[in-house]
Amino acid sequence: MSEVVNFLDVRDKLAARKEEEGTQRYYDNHDDVLDLCDELFPEGAVVIAVDEDELQISSTIEDSEVVYSMLFAALKNLQDKMKE
8 A cells, every 4th residue: 555655756856847848948938039039139029928717927137117018009009000
């Protein structure tokens, strides 16, 4: 009986490790994308992504007001195009 319990403990540990690796891969991908944006768009960029059905927004710009302005301008541009 204790062997079964040990087996279940190993499975739980493997599942936790797999989840940690997935989280680390997400952060690594996130960092890679922002680093590439920094190279390609030195004035700044905003990245919008969907990850596991959640909306993720990241930016290479530290000034949140500039980011908000960019997002509102993008939204306005899309609304205008949808009216055409």
